[in-house]
Amino acid sequence: MRILLINPNTTESMTRKIGAAAQSVSGRDTEVTAVNPAMGPVSIEGYHDQAFSVPGLLEEIGKGRAEGYDGYIIACFDDTGLDAARCVVPEPVLGICEAAMHVASFLGGRMSVVTTLKRSIATIEALAARYGVAHRCTVRAAEVPVLALEDRESDAVDRIRAEIRAAISEEQAETIVLGCAGMTDLTRALTEEFRVPVIDGVAAATKLMEALIGLGLKTSKVGGYAAPLPKTYLGDFARFSPKEN
Amino acid sequence: MRILLINPNTTESMTRKIGAAAQSVSGRDTEVTAVNPAMGPVSIEGYHDQAFSVPGLLEEIGKGRAEGYDGYIIACFDDTGLDAARCVVPEPVLGICEAAMHVASFLGGRMSVVTTLKRSIATIEALAARYGVAHRCTVRAAEVPVLALEDRESDAVDRIRAEIRAAISEEQAETIVLGCAGMTDLTRALTEEFRVPVIDGVAAATKLMEALIGLGLKTSKVGGYAAPLPKTYLGDFARFSPKEN
Amino acid sequence: MRILLINPNTTESMTRKIGAAAQSVSGRDTEVTAVNPAMGPVSIEGYHDQAFSVPGLLEEIGKGRAEGYDGYIIACFDDTGLDAARCVVPEPVLGICEAAMHVASFLGGRMSVVTTLKRSIATIEALAARYGVAHRCTVRAAEVPVLALEDRESDAVDRIRAEIRAAISEEQAETIVLGCAGMTDLTRALTEEFRVPVIDGVAAATKLMEALIGLGLKTSKVGGYAAPLPKTYLGDFARFSPKEN
């Protein structure tokens, strides 16, 4: 069982951290490969960064397809490019926000997402609506830039802890969802501290993907996730032009 | 990894079939035990049968807890007793409707559930709302009694096939969810015939439960799933009286 | 006009109090009989207690049917067993949460339910969604155990008053719904104190049931509330096996 995990930003230290998190929960028959695109933003903070991370992300998925992976995980909490990715491979594709919210829904009623920057709240609230948990999900920002999570000197963790505390006491959160792939290494310590389920999307997606692969299920191709129609893409994107299958 | 799968009706042949379905998808480190209560209805068709299946179901979960299972699956598509079960054990509990609808949501847009009897539609539609997929889920009844699924001579399968065909052509269903645990052995043949993902809740719940156990996550106890308060239950139910933890 | 009011817990003092509340509002042609099951929990606080109250509740409804009651009220604010009860008798059945929320909707915009324990909030919020008032209903817990309402020495009433005050000032509640059958005797005093409608589900259900009986209306049997199909229930529940009508 081979899973390709794509960090859609270009920061390799984050890719390594995310890959390690996935491997630490994966089954012994699972091989997780973590990659990131060569082109695109060093971190994804808002809609503009999202837009420029998708072509590189899809390029990595295309390479993965050539190598025959069994499933794909998009390791950005904005679930950037998820729909497009589902069009290009028959194998299942999961986003980490999607995975985390679904797992949280199995473990309690109200959930609270703690993310990095306020500007990401709108995206995550839209995802909560899409995944059917809007009525029981709140989103809070710790006002921590994504790359500050890579900096051990920053006060990022304290800010995140403050938001978790508020979510539990003020919003009756029963589960906490970590709203950025870069928080994946905090899961264990936060779980022990707060004594409610703390859910990391990277780990959640890895295990859900093993489940989907184990079920032998693939993405449905009769609706919006149909394979791209063959056509010409011009300019820099010529190499992405969909071919006849 | 030990999973207890409870068929909440008392028909052992169905329990065996369900257990086999779970085992056929489970990982090699997973042990699935399938049981059914000694008391309660022989099949669950409507709210009355549901109500009388829950005490026996909870009794089996209680026994399972004493034996230290890592997770519990309720193998009736009505997700009967799911909330109560989540109160009595710290380990995760999944219903098969819940599991199937969430898996379907990862693989396509519109889903259609094909269940047994028209009287079950109301329950399943309420579950679709609870699980956040009501806007993209339709429910159809093949008008097949649950135990007819155990009878190889019946026309049950043809009726189910007719509903699947209608769901795909008339309702643009992208995935099909089999709406009864007793349909679990039809999954493969129907998948091949209809070329869209056909999802069996028993298999889906087994793999999702492996995922939850693998993540080390447990049910949150700070809200509605808190352990039952110690108190006296009178009469036949005295043995179920919650004790001080 | 004969109404059977079932307190689904086994505490007779509460049954008497609830029965008195119903009688105090009932018409002079109405006879209200208040009963409770012999088996089941002494109070209903959370999903586990709910599950074990239903068989006893349905047994009382079955006895009532033999005696020819015209309507049935389930006097627990969780509306425990309501759907199953609607299957077993043709006469109308009401839950007290259902009755109270509908009555509140006739008298103002935003409503607030004040219930006993935090663990009951999830159930009541789900009922608010089912009854179509979720967008204008908040639920607050006074953290008062159900049986403390039977204890004149406790500070239960003060805690309830504090929550009502907060609901009006902080949440712009226009009506207050008392979220436990055991609060039925507080209605008058709280109404006078807070000068907004304070709605007791027991009284509300009694008058709504008189209305339904007066209209000659019965539960529809063509959908989810169809009579249980004849079948065998095993073990302790054999006596509940549905018979051919």
Next chain:
Amino acid sequence: MRILLINPNTTESMTRKIGAAAQSVSGRDTEVTAVNPAMGPVSIEGYHDQAFSVPGLLEEIGKGRAEGYDGYIIACFDDTGLDAARCVVPEPVLGICEAAMHVASFLGGRMSVVTTLKRSIATIEALAARYGVAHRCTVRAAEVPVLALEDRESDAVDRIRAEIRAAISEEQAETIVLGCAGMTDLTRALTEEFRVPVIDGVAAATKLMEALIGLGLKTSKVGGYAAPLPKTYLGDFARFSPKEN
């Protein structure tokens, strides 16, 4: 117990029919007075007629208040002027659509409203959303003008029967709501024919109003239903100027 039932159109034969329907279900301690305004449309078919029925309706409620009625019913299925009426009297006010939809919700899952003209569907669908039943309510028009219901020679009843039949067979309606006050005399025959609950809003509102009066509940005045602020109304409406209470 004295109830004022206002037919907001000016057709007296309809007022008499509606009044008779209310009296036929009212309790023996209830006095129902049916009136209609002297000014306004002879029937209410669409938004324009609605607008011009409200001042006359409120005038009748004002007269009723002077005579000390205990409750008020607006007998037009569009629930015309309901919010304004709730502002002008402290006693409860019900609309017949409101009453019928709530009663239907106690007796089954899916309901279908059969109304007169297609142009009324939008209003009734908006009311279904307001009353929290939109997800389980469909609205069908028999294309029968309101006053044709007063004409025994018309084919109005056959058209209504055809729509009821379609609602049950095609939309799985479990209850039928008659979507015009003028259909009130058809209730019994249609109930017998179709064997599902057929609900007339006039009767439903009469019994619900008896319930509200019996509960001693009044409209909340702390939100949108506060008494009109004293101010000057110019021209024809000078006599409606709200006074200091």
Next chain:
Amino acid sequence: MRILLINPNTTESMTRKIGAAAQSVSGRDTEVTAVNPAMGPVSIEGYHDQAFSVPGLLEEIGKGRAEGYDGYIIACFDDTGLDAARCVVPEPVLGICEAAMHVASFLGGRMSVVTTLKRSIATIEALAARYGVAHRCTVRAAEVPVLALEDRESDAVDRIRAEIRAAISEEQAETIVLGCAGMTDLTRALTEEFRVPVIDGVAAATKLMEALIGLGLKTSKVGGYAAPLPKTYLGDFARFSPKEN
């Protein structure tokens, strides 16, 4: 391009202010005429005032139709009489709440309406639901009577500023909607102070109406906005009786 803007209350100073606001944003080919009815309330604060403003409003629209206006704007934030107005003219009709909420939705995520009195909140929240922005709109009342906005000595503006400040800091409002036509002259100063878009419905409706007229679009007449059926209105309203077209 000739637009008729109707202030549905009878206060001429407010009509002049609203008319000036509309003209200040209108195109050079646009002629805006501001009128108010001769009959009805001097200000619109709650459901009762709304009801009595509609006949006068429709009378003005009828006069406008005779003069061949190209579009109509109802300049009360309650969008009083909007549906009825759409029935009586083929040309487009806009309400200022409708216009403001739609414009706000083009410029940001969460919006907050700051209105005059608490009693208006229910109406505006219902409009937010109708216009599809309920999930991202909050409504706050400055507790300023409508006519205090005409009084330069009052503390009205300070109260409005306080609510805007709270909306931005406590509710993460990204845009502010002024919830009363009488606030139209505050737009510029508030925009400069708060540095988020501050939207005045009068200006918004004027420009949207120019857009609709420029597109040559008219109200659809095949559903709820069909022209009123010809019929007799009695009494004071005889002059409003719809005629055969």
Next chain:
Amino acid sequence: MRILLINPNTTESMTRKIGAAAQSVSGRDTEVTAVNPAMGPVSIEGYHDQAFSVPGLLEEIGKGRAEGYDGYIIACFDDTGLDAARCVVPEPVLGICEAAMHVASFLGGRMSVVTTLKRSIATIEALAARYGVAHRCTVRAAEVPVLALEDRESDAVDRIRAEIRAAISEEQAETIVLGCAGMTDLTRALTEEFRVPVIDGVAAATKLMEALIGLGLKTSKVGGYAAPLPKTYLGDFARFSPKEN
């Protein structure tokens, strides 16, 4: 007033057609410039094409910003890249689906979108939910490839007409929305044929943009549409790296 209209696919004949449609409705003080990216797909049919149209689209908006346009329109019915575009310029940005659905909501109740290919339905339904019209909007596909709209010999128009006819008769559509920028030249003929408002998103967006510019309103920058944070984009996208403002 200068508006930049970006066709996000690379087909210049379509750009010219769209530009002409915009100019034909624009005011005499408005200058509309229609452009398309040099890189990306020749037509946008599904999620994959969408993803690869966004960088080119944003490049055109960036160029437009340098030239000081007052507003931007994205002329693809999928509203591709709308959120990202709102981050990169302070001036307002509109999508044509957004514009068309809002305009339709001003003119009638139920609307129906007729689009090109079935695979686009999921995207458009998600937009209907986002824009608050899901409850009154259906989406139908004529199964016409986008570029067939450029081919006068194809049966594209007949297929579109058949879908419009069905939408009106079967789904009670009161307005029709043309679900592809390439249908813009059909508006007049279809309006005349079907006698309900037929709305073209290109024209609608042009007039709404004139309205927004006329109001002097800009996108709010305090939430999700904040300007991109300065950071490095690697590889092909280096030139898109956000700079310090």
